[in-house]
Amino acid sequence: MTPEEFRRAAHEAVDWMADYMTHIRELPVLPRVAPGDLMRALPGSAPEEAESIESILSDFRELIVPANTQWNHPRFHAYFSVSGAPPGILAEMLIATLNVNGMVWKSSPAATELEMVTLGWLREWLGLPGEFFGLIHDTASLSSMHALLAARAMVAPESRVEGTPKGLVVYTSEHAHSSIEKSGIAIGIGQKHVRKVAVGEGYRMRVDALEQMIEEDKAAGLRPCCVCATVGTTSMASVDPVAPLADIARREQMWLHVDAAYGGNFAVLPEMGHLREGWAEADSIVVNPHKGLLTPIDLSVLYTRRPEVMRGALSLVPEYLKTATDGEMANLMDYAVALGRRFRSLKLWFVMRAYGRKGMEAYLRAQLAMARELEGWVRADGRFEVCAPVELSLVCFRLKAGDDASRALMEAVNESGHAFLSHTVLGGRFVIRLAIGNYQTTAEDMRGTWAKVQEEAGRLVG
Numbered sequence: 182m183t184p185e186e187f188r189r190a191a192h193e194a195v196d197w198m199a200d201y202m203t204h205i206r207e208l209p210v211l212p213r214v215a216p217g218d219l220m221r222a223l224p225g226s227a228p229e230e231a232e233s234i235e236s237i238l239s240d241f242r243e244l245i246v247p248a249n250t251q252w253n254h255p256r257f258h259a260y261f262s263v264s265g266a267p268p269g270i271l272a273e274m275l276i277a278t279l280n281v282n283g284m285v286w287k288s289s290p291a292a293t294e295l296e297m298v299t300l301g302w303l304r305e306w307l308g309l310p311g312e313f314f315g316l317i318h319d320t321a322s323l324s325s326m327h328a329l330l331a332a333r334a335m336v337a338p339e340s341r342v343e344g345t346p347k348g349l350v351v352y353t354s355e356h357a358h359s360s361i362e363k364s365g366i367a368i369g370i371g372q373k374h375v376r377k378v379a380v381g382e383g384y385r386m387r388v389d390a391l392e393q394m395i396e397e398d399k400a401a402g403l404r405p406c407c408v409c410a411t412v413g414t415t416s417m418a419s420v421d422p423v424a425p426l427a428d429i430a431r432r433e434q435m436w437l438h439v440d441a442a443y444g445g446n447f448a449v450l451p452e453m454g455h456l457r458e459g460w461a462e463a464d465s466i467v468v469n470p471h472k473g474l475l476t477p478i479d480l481s482v483l484y485t486r487r488p489e490v491m492r493g494a495l496s497l498v499p500e501y502l503k504t505a506t507d508g509e510m511a512n513l514m515d516y517a518v519a520l521g522r523r524f525r526s527l528k529l530w531f532v533m534r535a536y537g538r539k540g541m542e543a544y545l546r547a548q549l550a551m552a553r554e555l556e557g558w559v560r561a562d563g564r565f566e567v568c569a570p571v572e573l574s575l576v577c578f579r580l581k582a583g584d585d586a587s588r589a590l591m592e593a594v595n596e597s598g599h600a601f602l603s604h605t606v607l608g609g610r611f612v613i614r615l616a617i618g619n620y621q622t623t624a625e626d627m628r629g630t631w632a633k634v635q636e637e638a639g640r641l642v643g
């Protein structure tokens with residue numbers, strides 16, 4: 182491809198992107214495909230001869246997009262609804278063009294320094310003290326795995342050389358995200374040593390239950406290592422009581438990790454200060470701007486007050502990566518398992534500048550307002566019940582008619598293509614989750630989706 186051919190094709194691609202954003206509501210949120218449809222439509226082997234960009238773009242439009250779940254759709258309400266907002270999309274194009282690997286400062290001074298500057302800005306927006314050092318990972322799962330690695334290094338420094346000792350224990354709520362348990366599996370703590378602490382009122386981790394578990398484990402000769410609190414649980418967005426958990430962590434000399442992958446984004450709002458309670462005492466906090474701050478997937482931020490522990494756990498510098506500026510400026514590879522580092526900060530920098538704090542706050546408030554309005558509609562319809570407090574931009578509800586009816590309702594809405602909802606189980610009962618978070622979602626979209634839910638409910642239960 183010559184630069185001129187690239188220019189023509191890029192203009193065509195960008196035109197497609199702008200049209201996609203404009204007309205996205207015309208697409209079904211969930212694709213109308215059966216398993217294997219796309220695989221059958223594509224050749225089993227790559228082409229021998231070069232193909233034109235026109236034909237590749239054409240297949241992208243005709244085959245790939247119709248088989249895609251439209252995550253950037255304003256009526257995508259499953260899992261956590263997210264936004265790849267236009268400033269971040271532009272930045273993704275530039276990131277690919279620069280194609281840097283920011284493993285050490287010298288390999289891209291811009292990538293290293295912009296990551297530090299942008300995460301400093303975000304730290305201010307989140308109200309975190311200046312001592313928190315931030316690092317970008319791809320996902321919250323990997324951020325939390327790094328937090329557990331640091332916890333292991335703090336409690337059992339011998340692990341780096343000897344391997345994970347037996348008997349380290351991690352505590353998290355029974356509603357914590359599965360990534361905490363997976364991290365325990367991955368770093369050798371073992372699944373059975375990731376304890377699930379019972380929740381109490383509002384689905385918050387019970388402090389007394391945690392204390393009892395720790396006592397029992399210590400009496401059995403085990404070593405409490407880490408408490409993982411969640412701010413905005415996946416199932417129903419509940420918020421664990423971080424401040425008392427921080428006290429326990431200090432007393433027991435454990436690491437305190439806060440998984441605020443989703444809920445932490447709302448801490449940008451001054452009026453949501455309760456979300457930040459206890460954060461200053463945490464050893465690490467993960468927040469995913471790709472879940473709540475308009476940044477295209479993937480961008481997760483891990484802040485830690487103890488970067489030296491992270492570095493001690495993971496830094497390993499072979500001869501070929503030594504540079505003359507080592508020691509003068511951070512080499513971000515020293516704080517992560519991965520050596521390679523995409524220039525992800527560029528997209529967060531674009532988004533933060535393009536929205537500004539005020540724009541970001543307005544966007545977050547709009548999500549919360551739409552969730553509260555939806556909660557009111559659910560409560561006003563006698564066929565439904567709200568199943569968890571609506572604290573953030575997630576509404577959990579079900580049909581009083583029961584699990585089967587609720588599941589059938591979710592499936593009917595999803596099959597209609599109008600919206601995409603997901604589910605969880607709370608207290609043994611099937612619950613529909615409707616998460617709000619796309620930058621294009623309007624009050625009118627929400628009214629339309631609720632009307633669709635009511636229409637399908639009418640068909641199912643009258």
Ligand SMILES: Cc1ncc(COP(=O)(O)O)c(C=O)c1O
Pocket residue numbers: 260261319320321322323358360411413414415440441442443469481
């Ligand atoms: C609370 C929480 N933590 C962690 C994760 C994992 O996120 P990621 O996909 O970035 O690994 C999720 C995903 O929804 C989540 O809700």
